[in-house]
Amino acid sequence: MSTLEAAPPVTRPVAPLVIAGAIFALLALTPLFSELYGGAYVTSLAVRAMILAIVAISLDLLMGHAGLVSFGHSAFVAIGAYVAGIMVTEGAQEMALILPTAILCAAGFAALSGAICLRTSGVSFIMITLAFGQMVFFGLGSLAQYGGDDGLTLWSSPEVFGTRWLTSKEGIYWVVLLTLITTWALTHRIVGSRFGRVLRAARQNPTRVASMGYSVFRYRLTAYIIAGVVSAIAGVLWATHAAFVSPSLGSWQRSGDLIVMVVLGGMATRNGALIGALFFILLEEVLSSITHDWRLIFGPLLVLIALHARGGLVGLLDRVRGAAA
């Protein structure tokens, strides 16, 4: 028997960390800039972009790493937002109660719907997640006592252990940024963990993974629940920031936008979903400042992206760097 060779060393690329660091630094400085230019509008836009980035990162865990194209992901945002909205309306303003309730509701819905969706795969999975998303959308829209289709205004704001600092302008900004950084870091750790390794392998070859002794279904369901819970937390933040929730948070177009963000940025890359979400919001702003009918431009753009640019922005960046090197 030959001697045992040593395992090849593990390399950790530095460039993505630098890029992410730059993005987070830029976001941290945005409140300062907005004092000089743009004002509250800019910080509010940044908060919205960051919340969507949190959701997009959680969706990439499903789409990019687990290979599960969920077209109902915005439903989890809506669930989180409505839990916050309804509890505040009913007088339970304490975040320490709201957050766990939102997490439990999202996890419960993810476990139930996921157990059914994950019995199928491919196109059926897309259609069924779409249908479950729509179910939440209509379900929330028919809650007449909580605003129905028109949505629900949060007349008072959530509190953190009795204080109001979360709903101050700076408070929500820093909490959202911190949540974004935490989500970004933890998701990366999950992808690289034992669990994530099984998930990534199952995307490529589920039969092989099962024949190694893994129940692929359990890993996928767990990922589905994790992604749902993260999105619900983002939903709670959204409700806190906007002081208004409506069923449209969970509309299927929203889910479509989220998929676009992930693909636009580059699936299953360290920073793809983050960059994609921020870029999407910027693009929306720029296009809609050019014309009110910006979707006339955005729609065909999507078709072109789908046909020609599947590596996303991160892939483009890599190619540029590759050409420069």
Added chain:
Amino acid sequence: MSTTLILIQLLNGLQLGVILFLIAAGLTLVFGVMGFINLAHGVQYMLGAYLAVWLYGLTGSFLVALILALPLALALGLVLEFLVFRHLYDRDHLSQVLATFGVILFLNQLVKVLFGPASLIVPVPEFLDFSIPIVDGLRYPAYRLALIASGLLVALLLWLIIAKTRVGMLIRAGATNPDMVSALGVNVRQLFLVVFGFGAMLAGFAGVMAAPVFSVEPGMGDNLLIVAFVVIVIGGAGSIRGAFVAALLVGLVDTLGRMLVTDGLRLVMDPSSANQIGPAIASMLIYVLMALVLFWRPEGLFAPKAAR
């Protein structure tokens, strides 16, 4: 709650079911034969309705509008196929989802620009603008009955084509085994084009017929499209028979559910809570139905093959 009310709701459910079938039929064939997921299929329905609005405005006759709208809906479908969809058949589902999502955004906005964001109506054609007594004390609009009848007629026609003609045989074969069809020397691209154009025309027909009943507005096809997906999932992808049964089932469950759930809840809880919870449950009923069917048969009720 009276028997007449239930009868009316039954007819309303049938009407929804028929429209759903017309949309789902094309969708399930396109998916079954080409393995192509077309989110923009609901847009074809919307285009049909807008064609009806436009052509009615031009000609002043619903019948003429209907006759002109069908070839135009077909042409629009083929243009979309040529410009976008044919480049997607060999792509993965995610590319298909993204590109067809882009098509929806574009066309929804386009009709908003061309026709305005407000909802429009097409008047019921005069020769059908009366109601028919069905049982004592119950009259039902003739146009809606005509809609149901024409939908059932199309279903019958479709069944004849699929079951009896050579093209139908190829479509059935294609849904079960696409490789075999190409091995037979059939031009698959041409078959795709036929199926696609036909599906677009059916959805357009549904749109024209629905125009006098529902309001015509941008995005009107999107929600119906998702319900059509529910129909396909329940019926089994690629199966016309499945689409028919599931469409009627979904139409009836949705319509009757909206009436019966709240009434049923009143029996077990106080009326005000029932009034609050009832509509929420009713609006989710078809999705629960889908979940139950999937739990029992993940491949749908009439799947033409075990797995794809």
Added chain:
Amino acid sequence: MTAVLELTGVRKAFGALVVTDGVDLDLRDGECHALIGPNGAGKSTLIHQISGVLAPDEGRIAFEGRDVTSLSLAERAIAGLGRSFQITSIIPEFTVLENVALAAQAREGSSFRFFGRAAEEAALNEAAMEALTRIGLGTRAGITAGTLSHGEKRLLELAIAIAGRPRALLLDEPMAGMGRAESEALTETLKTLKSTYPMLLIEHDMEAVFRLADRVSVLVAGAIVASGRPDEVRTDPQARAAYLGEDHA
């Protein structure tokens, strides 16, 4: 010698087509039991039923004395049934090392661990390197698996199977598509492995079969027509007529 794996009256039909027709088969400790037969005899279908990809219609499959007939593919793998696939089945985007480490991970502790870096777990990487070295793929550990040559991929299959520290191996044509030198090398490797891992081997390479196998069973049209020591089967008229005569006329 005790039977590690025991099949009794296993039957499977697809519609009217009976693909497995009441098969009785066993695998004993320390042996290599080869299953041969013409194409379409139902060998792969049988392996699929043993490993749990397909469920038999009738009959019983016992592994180490325990009835595993109703267990899933994953559950049987945990019970100790390792397998290779006839058509190469690996994780193409992973490195060779990570392919095997994933298999080792299934045996060592829970995989519901969310934050530790799996790629840096020394115990897993060492177990993987040990399996790779044993198969002769040690120097290729850092390569992306999808870019390996066909023969190397077949070896990786085997490394994945033994890294799960199975109690028995199901090998579905491990030499399929290999060159002469490659399959001879693999035959030698399997010879050293069979004392540790009793193996049920499906193989078309008759030379390899007769060098490796302690027992040979001949499967024709879903049923076993002959079974015994290699030299017995080689001379068995029924087996010759059914199979050997056909391929080696």
